[in-house]
Amino acid sequence: MNDILLNQFLNCGFFIGDLNEDKMWFMTSSIRQLKNQEENLFPFFYLNNFFSNKKNPFYKGLNFQEMSISDFQKIIDNNSSKKPNIKWKSANKDFYLKQYSELKKEISLKILKKGVPYSFQEGSCKLSKENKLYLLKNILKNRKKNSSYIYGYWNKSEGVIGTTPELLFIQKNNNIQTIALAGTVPNEKNVDKNNFINDPKMQNEHAYVIEGMKQTLEKFGDFSFGKTHLLELPKLIHLKTDINIKISENIDFDYESFLKELHPTAALGILPKNSKSNWLNSFESSKINRGYFAASFGVVLNKNNSIFIATIRGMQWQNNTLKVSAGGGVIQESIFADEWNEINTKINSIKDNLGLHSTI
Numbered sequence: 001m002n003d004i005l006l007n008q009f010l011n012c013g014f015f016i017g018d019l020n021e022d023k024m025w026f027m028t029s030s031i032r033q034l035k036n037q038e039e040n041l042f043p044f045f046y047l048n049n050f051f052s053n054k055k056n057p058f059y060k061g062l063n064f065q066e067m068s069i070s071d072f073q074k075i076i077d078n079n080s081s082k083k084p085n086i087k088w089k090s091a092n093k094d095f096y097l098k099q100y101s102e103l104k105k106e107i108s109l110k111i112l113k114k115g116v117p118y119s120f121q122e123g124s125c126k127l128s129k130e131n132k133l134y135l136l137k138n139i140l141k142n143r144k145k146n147s148s149y150i151y152g153y154w155n156k157s158e159g160v161i162g163t164t165p166e167l168l169f170i171q172k173n174n175n176i177q178t179i180a181l182a183g184t185v186p187n188e189k190n191v192d193k194n195n196f197i198n199d200p201k202m203q204n205e206h207a208y209v210i211e212g213m214k215q216t217l218e219k220f221g222d223f224s225f226g227k228t229h230l231l232e233l234p235k236l237i238h239l240k241t242d243i244n245i246k247i248s249e250n251i252d253f254d255y256e257s258f259l260k261e262l263h264p265t266a267a268l269g270i271l272p273k274n275s276k277s278n279w280l281n282s283f284e285s286s287k288i289n290r291g292y293f294a295a296s297f298g299v300v301l302n303k304n305n306s307i308f309i310a311t312i313r314g315m316q317w318q319n320n321t322l323k324v325s326a327g328g329g330v331i332q333e334s335i336f337a338d339e340w341n342e343i344n345t346k347i348n349s350i351k352d353n354l355g356l357h358s359t360i
């Protein structure tokens with residue numbers, strides 16, 4: 001990547017990187033939003049919103065590259081960057097409490113088993129190119145070799161950047177790899193990992209995600225679940241189960257229909273997925289918009305190879321307004337104070353990852 005390309009990338013760019021594989025894909029230069037996906041346009045990026053109702057989620061630029069994350073880091077590190085001076089408000093507790101209380105009512109009425117309320121912390125700052133470089137440098141510097149994915153997208157007025165553990169799926173021919181991820185504890189020195197993995201509340205929260213995924217996946221083929229284990233991130237630990245699906249021969253796999261069936265799973269949305277409950281939608285009709293929080297984001301290399309993630313653990317912006325959002329699964333056994341703590345821990349972990357250290 002030369003200086004001209006880097007400059008174009010910082011104006012308008014897309015990237016997704018796989019930390020386990022030390023591999024990333026990025027796209028820049030005259031990026032167009034396509035009306036529909038045309039087969040000969042591979043590779044392209046896909047960015048929808050949480051509800052998957054964006055009209056033109058396909059993006060194509062003139063320059064598309066694959067490189068190792070380590071090589072990309074060397075290029076980025078050679079350029080000067082600047083920490084953004086962000087004025088933060090406090091995290092929005094009222095917005096969270098309202099969702100939490102409504103959800104708890106629906107759970108007690110047995111309309112829902114699980115939901116994922118969220119909140120956010122808002123800040124203001126107009127991000128310059130040097131600021132974007134600073135955020136990029138930080139997510140690269142703070143990366144660990146684990147099953148997480150770095151991602152980013154921006155144009156002149158909006159953007160999102162972060163490091164997510166929430167893989168939606170990787171498609172390689174008729175094999176699909178996905179995960180169930182739910183149950184969280186801060187990764188602190190004295191954390192009792194055994195206690196965490198055996199905690200009945202955490203296990204239930206996790207089991208609900210698996211239950212929802214089984215219902216979706218059985219439509220596509222045979223699937224197998226790995227053993228539930230710990231995913232240890234720098235600041236948080238989660239319960240994770242790997243899932244593999246072999247797409248049935250009689251199904252002509254189409255990543256877009258699969259994505260729309262799968263997302264949001266109960267790790268980000270609700271269980272049951274097809275519930276008549278209006279809980280998930282109702283918070284969107286308020287003035288507060290999720291924007292790109294927990295949206296589906298992917299790179300489609302060709303018909304047989306794509307990778308999709310959910311944009312959690314990141315910061316998004318629109319003009320001068322920045323937002324760091326976080327959600328957490330709530331079930332019958334959940335306690336408000338613990339859940340609100342989890343939201344704050346997650347928000348802090350995101351700011352740490354981006355090098356925006358400050359307390360909330």
Ligand SMILES: C=C(O[C@H]1C=CC=C(C(=O)O)[C@@H]1O)C(=O)O
Nearest residue numbers: 182183184267312326327328329
């Ligand atoms: C929705 C988020 O996390 C999800 C992913 C992992 C663990 C989760 C949990 O324990 O609640 C959430 O389902 C978020 O961080 O914003």
